[in-house]
Amino acid sequence: MQNPYMPSPVTIEQIDIENDLKDIKTFRLKFEREEDSRRFNYKPGQFAELSLFGFGESPIGIASSPTEEGYLLFSIKKTGTVTSELHNSEQGRKMGIRGPFGNSFPWDRMKGKNIVIVSGGFAFTTLRSAIIYMMDARNRGDYKNITAVYGARSPGEFLYKKELKKWQQSEDIDLTLTIDRQAEEEWDGSVGLVPSVLKDVSPSAENSIALVCGPPVMIHFTVPVLLELGFRKEDIILSLENRMKCGIGKCGRCNIGHKYVCVDGPVFTFSELEKLQTE
Amino acid sequence: MKTGILTKPEIQELFSSMITKNGEESRIFVPATIEGRVILEEFSPEREIFYDFANFLRPPKGIFFPQREVLCSFEQERAVEVPPAAGRIIIFGIRPCDARSFLFLDKIFSAGSSGFADPYYLGRRENSVIISLSCIEPSEGCFCTSLGGGPGDESGSDIVAFDLGDRLLFEAHSAKGENFIEENTTEFRQPDAADQNAKKESLQAAFNAISRISTDGLVEKLDDDFSDSFWEEITATCLGCGVCTYLCPTCHCFDITDEKDRDGTGTRVRTWDSCQYPLFTMHASGHNPRAEKKQRMRQRIMHKFSYTPRTTGDVFCVGCGRCVRKCPVNLDIREVIRKINGE
Ligand SMILES: Cc1cc2nc3c(=O)[nH]c(=O)nc-3n(C[C@H](O)[C@H](O)[C@H](O)COP(=O)(O)OP(=O)(O)OC[C@H]3O[C@@H](n4cnc5c(N)ncnc54)[C@H](O)[C@@H]3O)c2cc1C
Ligand code: SF4
Ligand code: SF4
Ligand code: FES
Numbered sequence: 001m002q003n004p005y006m007p008s009p010v011t012i013e014q015i016d017i018e019n020d021l022k023d024i025k026t027f028r029l030k031f032e033r034e035e036d037s038r039r040f041n042y043k044p045g046q047f048a049e050l051s052l053f054g055f056g057e058s059p060i061g062i063a064s065s066p067t068e069e070g071y072l073l074f075s076i077k078k079t080g081t082v083t084s085e086l087h088n089s090e091q092g093r094k095m096g097i098r099g100p101f102g103n104s105f106p107w108d109r110m111k112g113k114n115i116v117i118v119s120g121g122f123a124f125t126t127l128r129s130a131i132i133y134m135m136d137a138r139n140r141g142d143y144k145n146i147t148a149v150y151g152a153r154s155p156g157e158f159l160y161k162k163e164l165k166k167w168q169q170s171e172d173i174d175l176t177l178t179i180d181r182q183a184e185e186e187w188d189g190s191v192g193l194v195p196s197v198l199k200d201v202s203p204s205a206e207n208s209i210a211l212v213c214g215p216p217v218m219i220h221f222t223v224p225v226l227l228e229l230g231f232r233k234e235d236i237i238l239s240l241e242n243r244m245k246c247g248i249g250k251c252g253r254c255n256i257g258h259k260y261v262c263v264d265g266p267v268f269t270f271s272e273l274e275k276l277q278t279e
Numbered sequence: 280m281k282t283g284i285l286t287k288p289e290i291q292e293l294f295s296s297m298i299t300k301n302g303e304e305s306r307i308f309v310p311a312t313i314e315g316r317v318i319l320e321e322f323s324p325e326r327e328i329f330y331d332f333a334n335f336l337r338p339p340k341g342i343f344f345p346q347r348e349v350l351c352s353f354e355q356e357r358a359v360e361v362p363p364a365a366g367r368i369i370i371f372g373i374r375p376c377d378a379r380s381f382l383f384l385d386k387i388f389s390a391g392s393s394g395f396a397d398p399y400y401l402g403r404r405e406n407s408v409i410i411s412l413s414c415i416e417p418s419e420g421c422f423c424t425s426l427g428g429g430p431g432d433e434s435g436s437d438i439v440a441f442d443l444g445d446r447l448l449f450e451a452h453s454a455k456g457e458n459f460i461e462e463n464t465t466e467f468r469q470p471d472a473a474d475q476n477a478k479k480e481s482l483q484a485a486f487n488a489i490s491r492i493s494t495d496g497l498v499e500k501l502d503d504d505f506s507d508s509f510w511e512e513i514t515a516t517c518l519g520c521g522v523c524t525y526l527c528p529t530c531h532c533f534d535i536t537d538e539k540d541r542d543g544t545g546t547r548v549r550t551w552d553s554c555q556y557p558l559f560t561m562h563a564s565g566h567n568p569r570a571e572k573k574q575r576m577r578q579r580i581m582h583k584f585s586y587t588p589r590t591t592g593d594v595f596c597v598g599c600g601r602c603v604r605k606c607p608v609n610l611d612i613r614e615v616i617r618k619i620n621g622e
Contacts, residue, residue, distance in 0.1 A: 250393065
């Protein structure tokens with residue numbers, strides 16, 4: 001019997017500081033055993049439990065795409081015990097990983113559709129995975145227009161600046177970056193909060209699916225904009241971050257109504273969530 | 280159905296001979312008294328089996344799902360698997376309600392619920408024999424018959440034993456139970472009409488003593504969004520101590536934490552946890568979806584009477600009455616159900 005509580009050994013290969021506040025770092029992990037790497041089959045939208053022995057585990061969304069072979073990326077904000085210890089770590093440190101867990105973005109339903117991506121703050125991680133995946137030459141033909149609106153407090157707070165630059169120059173994605181208010185630094189993107197910028201960009205709801213990841217307030221104000229644009233509730237896709245321990249539907253803490261976010265989620269449609277929230 | 284009679288001294292002897300038999304080790308759990316308390320305790324030939332009790336304070340779930348257990352150890356930043364102890368487990372003398380709770384726990388810890396099987400629970404559970412003991416004098420607070428159970432109910436039991444005074448009548452209800460009687464057939468005598476009569480009488484008396492609630496249409500009733508004030512009223516006096524969940528035979532929520540020694544070695548342990556504690560669901564951001572008592576009690580009731588019926592087909596309450604008897608502020612789950620029923 002495969003033991004779902006046993007972490008597989010991985011090594012931190014590289015650590016990149018993502019933002020000016022230096023509280024978000026991206027960790028590049030490599031499996032020590034080839035068989036673990038092969039078994040770790042994932043789709044964008046899933047998460048893993050990262051283990052630092054003696055400190056504990058944290059559920060973290062997978063920021064790399066399965067098209068990026070040979071390593072995994074996780075962008076982690078310094079928050080409590082485990083994430084702070086991760087931030088104190090150096091390249092070469094050994095740790096553990098369990099997963100992949102949860103469902104993913106609805107990749108079957110997304111085929112042949114226009115994809116609209118809306119994100120704010122550092123919740124962009126699994127959307128990086130989704131964009132890299134769709135932009136891969138082997139997959140790009142499966143999706144129509146890709147439109148993305150991504151907001152941060154200030155220019156220095158965007159994640160994945162290298163990729164963002166590449167996407168801004170690409171014909172394959174229409175990316176709008178926005179900052180909350182006018183910055184002192186040089187800035188040639190939009191200024192304003194994500195929901196209002198989304199309204200300006202006004203992507204068509206026709207044959208479209210929207211993936212929305214961000215802090216609760218952003219989601220609260222973004223969903224009405226999408227509904228107004230004509231998106232159906234089942235075509236608005238959200239990802240939840242409930243507190244988790246086991247990641248495998250046993251420990252009982254991550255539920256919303258009768259669903260466990262760790263196995264039935266973390267990705268839900270807005271119409272599913274509306275029903276679950278009243279349960 | 281295979282049946283058999285043993286006198287109480289014969290049972291004592293049988294278990295003594297079974298601790299090691301044909302090269303196989305068994306851990307046998309039986310009712311015993313320690314300092315005036317009746318507990319489910321590991322059997323040894325010197326330990327006298329005790330029969331004169333209503334039920335144990337603690338549910339038996341800890342035998343398969345210990346209150347604290349090591350999942351793995353670690354040294355030099357590497358995890359080492361710690362498998363559960365091997366060997367057969369025989370549980371004798373738990374009440375039918377508690378035996379029934381194992382069927383529910385089985386669903387949670389097997390792969391069926393989420394695609395992941397729990398090797399720690401299942402490793403112990405799969406190699407176990409459950410011999411329950413029918414109830415003679417139910418306690419205040421028992422309401423098993425309202426939830427599909429009963430004083431002689433066989434669900435979850437490999438064998439049900441009926442206490443007939445100086446002797447016990449054993450009835451096998453599974454292949455494991457039949458094997459058990461078969462393997463030890465020289466010790467068992469066949470029951471006669473007097474034995475069967477005595478069994479019927481004791482069951483009827485117990486049955487009549489058990490309180491009842493109505494659970495008709497409860498899942499649908501819970502679909503109605505009860506107002507916040509409904510839950511607030513119910514939980515007005517609740518201390519949030521979690522006793523109702525720790526003592527519940529079907530509650531299975533747990534925490535996982537690391538314990539580290541100075542030299543960097545340590546263990547990852549799993550411990551019982553409770554939905555009645557605010558930290559149970561507190562997000563890293565500080566946001567808490569169930570920050571208030573009323574939300575946490577609602578979760579407890581909904582989980583047992585609405586969510587698990589949908590996900591597993593079972594109400595996760597066997598009516599053992601522990602939470603009724605032991606809540607320090609007498610918050611009675613039967614009363615909560617009656618209120619939901621509009622009674
Ligand atoms: C599906 C999913 C995906 C996620 N993806 C990401 C991601 O990509 N990147 C990311 O950075 N995060 C992500 N998270 C969030 C991440 O899991 C948490 O930030 C992380 O688990 C925090 O762990 P920690 O050990 O550092 O904090 P902990 O030490 O567990 O603390 C968590 C928080 O609770 C507080 N706390 C702890 N104990 C107490 C106490 N006794 N009293 C009061 N407060 C207390 C701490 O101060 C802290 O703010 C995700 C979560 C989920 C569920
Ligand atoms: S035992 Fe009683 S007081 Fe304690 S948490 Fe349960 S309902 Fe509240
Ligand atoms: S909810 Fe109360 S009565 Fe029901 S099984 Fe649990 S402890 Fe027993
Ligand atoms: S994290 Fe344990 S049930 Fe979801």
